Every structure is written in structure tokens, then in C-alpha cells.
Amino acid sequence: MSDDSIQIDHIRAQWAKARPDLDTGPMGLIGRLGRITRVLSREMEATFARHGLNQASFDLLATLRRAAPPHALTAGQLMDNMMITSGTVTNRINRLEVKGLVERRADKEDARRAIVGLTETGFALIDRVIEDHVATQHRLTALLTDAEFAALDAGLAGYLAKLDGREAG
Template sequence: MNDAVDLYLAQWNRERPDLDVSPMAIIGRMNRLQQILGRGVGDHLAEHGLERWEFDVLATLRRSGAPEHRLSAKELVRMTMVGSSAMTNRVDRLVKRGLVHREVDPANRRRVLVGLTSEGFAMVDRVVEDHVANESRLLDGLDPGERERLVHLLRKLLLSLGDSAPEGGQERART
């Protein structure tokens, strides 16, 4: 049995046998998995009435923890890998849905603090359990040992690319 990437590697080998296209075996599959898994996650969240980006923001606030379940816009940007302008838009829409509230930080009026409302909190806490169960289902094709090896490899690759826990870390330049 071949996957879609096997085909295009074979095509490249036929057309350009001089080229070593083996990196595509990884990067191409990563692309495809991203799309397929993304749809699997998105379809499931839609059943709970959430878009993927909504869940991302709510979950980021939820796991940032007590007491306030609250982060500044900048911290949200850092955690979610979207630009600041996209975050403004996301928060706008979540405020309209009543899932988060936004207020100027009284201690530093440049900052905006975004926090979960009780509806938002209830929503994440209700959905997240099903969400991880769904993710687990998507990974059913790998046994526990394989999953562990995959985690290890992905983690090593991420670290080699300079990804690091954003504890005051350096972000990509963004406006």
C-alpha cells in the first residue's frame, strides 16, 4: 500500500533521477498530515459549536491557569503563533460570543487583558475532554511505542529548529 507521498517521490525520481528528494518524504508527509489531522480536529470541534481558532484561544487561557484564566494580548500571540492583528480579530469575535472579556490593564494601560468568562470556562472544560479523545482516535493507527518514538523525533526536530518554551522567550519578529 502506498500513500500519496510515495507517488510523488516516485514521480520525482522518474523525472529527475539526479535529485535526492528524500527530504520531501518527511516534509511532504508533514504537510499532508497537517491537513488531514486539521480537518479531523476541526470537524469534531464544529460539532461542539467551536471553530478551531476559537478553541485555540480558549484553551490557551484555560491552561494558563488560576486564579484569573487571563493573559495579555501579547502573551496570547506568543502562545498561539498568530500575528497580533489576527489576535485582535479573534478576541473581538470571542467577546461578541460572550466567551472571553477584554479590558485594559489598569497597571499598564498599553496592555489588554483577555480572560475567560464563566461561559468560556465552562465551554472549554466541557469540550476539551472530547477533544483529546478525538485526537487520540486520530492517532489510533500507531501503537503506544510508536507514538512515543514519534513524540521523541518531533520534539528533537522542533528543538533543532529553535523552538523553545516561550518563557519570556524570543519570538519571531511580528508587527
């Protein structure tokens, strides 16, 4: 058991003494999920940093790369795909445009809109980064057996669907 997991159990034991009337079972689960999130995020950020990116810039480049050729979307489509605000998407586009990774082109159907697409440099970069990103994910999940991986994936997918349904309702 990790030091953090032991610490979470220690905190729960302290609460059991201080407030035996409280069921702190969820505290363990949520504490562990939070710690896992921080560890995974740190590993992903390190992967992106090796390529001069961060999570935000990776997300935008990856969204464009997943789009059908010519790998270009409007700002509105980026907002919808990435679930971010117009100000946030504009800021990200501006930063990546300065780096020469994306470019704005006039929309042939509506001159008031711009289409954001990957440059050749951006396309080549995101292809390298996604390979590194997937390798990092494999390295991190290789710590699980196949059965643990499947059970965790299914359990978390179900939990997320319930949380999302609660938010929508």
C-alpha cells in the first residue's frame, strides 16, 4: 500500500475516533481518485512538456488532428468538441498560431468566420506527441492486470455516466 493510501486510511481512522457517527467510506474512494488524478496529470504534463506543449495546447491540436481532413474546424466547432468557452479557445488558438502550429483561414462559406487548421509543423508535432502520449498511458496502465484494467474501466465508466446524468438532471 502506498504512503498516500496509508495516509488516507489514517485520516479516516482519526475521523472514526473524532466523529464515530460519520460514515467516511467515500472519503477513502474520493481521496484515492484525487491522488490518482494528480499522479496521472503530472505524468501526462511531463509527456506534453517534452514536446513544448501543455494539456491545453495538446487538447486543441489533438482535436484538430482527429477531425476529418483537412484537419480544420471553426472556433465554434472547437468549443463544442473541447467543451470550453470562446475566450479560452481564442486564447489557445492565438498561442498555437504564434508557435506556427495552427493557422486561421477564411471560411469559404462565411467570410465572417475563420477556419482553424493544423500547419504542416503542427500536424507532424501532434503525430509525434500522440504516439508518446499513448505510450505514457500504456506505461501507467501496465501496472494493472487485464482483469483489474477491465473492472476499473467499467466501474469508472458507469460511475461517470451516473455523475453526468445527475448533472444533466
